[in-house]
Amino acid sequence: MKIYMVTIQKLAKSILVFLCFMLIGCTTKVVVKGYFPPPVVDPLPLKVAVVYDTDFSNYSYKEQDEEREEKEISMGEAQVELFTTVLEGMFEKVVYANDVSSSNDPTIDMFFYPIIDEFQYNMPVETKINMFEVWIKYHLKVYDAHGNIIADWIQTAYGKTPTAMFKSKEKALNEAMVVALRDVGAGFILRFNHLPEIQHWIKQQEQQSAFINTHPKNYVAVSTAPTNQHIVY
Amino acid sequence: MNHVLAIKQYSILLVLLSISACTTVTIDQVKVTESELLQGESVVVIGRRTGSDYETEPELISCVGKNLAKGKQGINVIPETEFVDRLYPWFEARTAPSHIKDLHRLLRYDKVKAIFSDYNVHYIIWIDGNTEKTRSSGSISCSISTVGVSCFGFGTWDNESQYEASIWDYKTKVQIGKVSSFAEGTSYVPAVVVPIPLIATVQTDACEAMALQLQTFFTSPSDIITGK
Numbered sequence: 493m494k495i496y497m498v499t500i501q502k503l504a505k506s507i508l509v510f511l512c513f514m515l516i517g518c519t520t521k522v523v524v525k526g527y528f529p530p531p532v533v534d535p536l537p538l539k540v541a542v543v544y545d546t547d548f549s550n551y552s553y554k555e556q557d558e559e560r561e562e563k564e565i566s567m568g569e570a571q572v573e574l575f576t577t578v579l580e581g582m583f584e585k586v587v588y589a590n591d592v593s594s595s596n597d598p599t600i601d602m603f604f605y606p607i608i609d610e611f612q613y614n615m616p617v618e619t620k621i622n623m624f625e626v627w628i629k630y631h632l633k634v635y636d637a638h639g640n641i642i643a644d645w646i647q648t649a650y651g652k653t654p655t656a657m658f659k660s661k662e663k664a665l666n667e668a669m670v671v672a673l674r675d676v677g678a679g680f681i682l683r684f685n686h687l688p689e690i691q692h693w694i695k696q697q698e699q700q701s702a703f704i705n706t707h708p709k710n711y712v713a714v715s716t717a718p719t720n721q722h723i724v725y
Numbered sequence: 726m727n728h729v730l731a732i733k734q735y736s737i738l739l740v741l742l743s744i745s746a747c748t749t750v751t752i753d754q755v756k757v758t759e760s761e762l763l764q765g766e767s768v769v770v771i772g773r774r775t776g777s778d779y780e781t782e783p784e785l786i787s788c789v790g791k792n793l794a795k796g797k798q799g800i801n802v803i804p805e806t807e808f809v810d811r812l813y814p815w816f817e818a819r820t821a822p823s824h825i826k827d828l829h830r831l832l833r834y835d836k837v838k839a840i841f842s843d844y845n846v847h848y849i850i851w852i853d854g855n856t857e858k859t860r861s862s863g864s865i866s867c868s869i870s871t872v873g874v875s876c877f878g879f880g881t882w883d884n885e886s887q888y889e890a891s892i893w894d895y896k897t898k899v900q901i902g903k904v905s906s907f908a909e910g911t912s913y914v915p916a917v918v919v920p921i922p923l924i925a926t927v928q929t930d931a932c933e934a935m936a937l938q939l940q941t942f943f944t945s946p947s948d949i950i951t952g953k
Contacts (some may be wrong), residue, residue: 529810532836621778622857650819654780654855671818678814 524570526670531581539585643689649676746925748910756902766847773853774818792936854888876916886931
């Protein structure tokens with residue numbers, strides 16, 4: 493009798509575990525993965541300390557609407573990878589800091605602090621067009637070495653990918669996410685030098701002879717980087 | 726006897742599987758100036774991704790690239806992803822040059838110019854358009870019984886492809902012409918016990934026809950790949 497009871501208990505446990513797995517299986521989770529190439533730009537002669545807080549590096553969008561299909565989109569790792577690649581291409585030296593504070597390192601020129609403000613996605617069934625779409629809104633902040641804000645702006649990103657036969661929704665959404673992340677990287681690279689606050693700050697640094705004397709050649713190269721006039725961000 | 730019957734059944738199945746629905750493709754071409762592709766020069770095929778309610782399919786771009794490469798002349802085609810990655814962020818959906826003068830401006834940047842020279846690019850082919858389902862009707866119902874699965878019904882749908890390729894000459898910085906492709910086809914799926922799909926491969930046919938036209942585009946009567 494005892495053996496039977498143990499067997500029934502084991503069976504019940506197995507069923508419970510199976511049901512739990514089934515429930516987990518129903519929750520769709522997309523972990524964004526993609527390739528972010530290094531940018532083709534002349535690096536600015538600056539040493540930048542990058543601050544990724546845990547909200548940013550572990551960012552995961554959780555859908556509250558019960559009727560929507562994708563329940564969790566984890567993109568923290570991918571956006572850290574993107575910004576790291578982009579920043580390391582844009583600046584001569586990139587270091588990582590835990591927070592924005594008056595730095596003990598006198599060689600640090602500025603802090604870069606990205607925040608994710610908003611995330612939205614659309615599935616083809618919702619829009620009636622054969623496309624997966626993603627929007628991301630970033631709040632980007634740049635501080636000087638003393639922790640004073642230099643520039644603070646909104647950078648939006650958009651990515652879309654068409655539906656295709658034999659392509660899963662998760663794969664399509666991942667592709668749209670990668671397009672959006674590449675878009676924010678491209679927008680950031682093209683916009684950074686043209687932000688009035690950044691231009692003003694660079695001019696101020698220019699006036700300090702030490703800055704010009706240490707990096708004269710590179711600075712000229714950066715100031716001649718081309719821009720695409722038709723791009724509106 | 727059984728052997729003969731099996732062969733017959735397989736033959737019928739093979740015939741049914743090899744039947745596909747028809748597609749009509751119309752190709753138009755405008756050539757402004759002469760084109761010449763020398764030995765060792767490359768062509769890059771890129772999709773325009775600026776449309777708000779459609780996206781030029783990456784499969785179409787790679788299909789055109791593959792078909793251009795496998796022609797008699799064996800044009801050297803740089804894969805879209807490789808090219809766009811190598812030139813990040815200058816050829817992304819929102820940053821890619823939309824006019825030839827934008828390309829001209831972009832090429833003032835030495836690093837970008839060096840990459841173009843590395844690839845020995847002569848022509849850039851921009852493809853814009855998409856394939857979409859324009860109509861669908863009918864229904865098929867399937868049921869499971871002790872004997873097996875059986876389906877009954879009839880389904881049909883129309884697909885339409887519309888693409889336009891603009892060819893830019895990197896060396897002379899002019900648009901040398903355009904090739905447009907319009908394809909339409911109807912697919913059918915009759916189901917009597919087993920559904921038999923008769924699919925119109927509209928996108929593939931549009932791609933192949935456009936690639937064929939692009940090949941002739943790069944071939945002048947006096948022979949293009951001269952090996953100079």
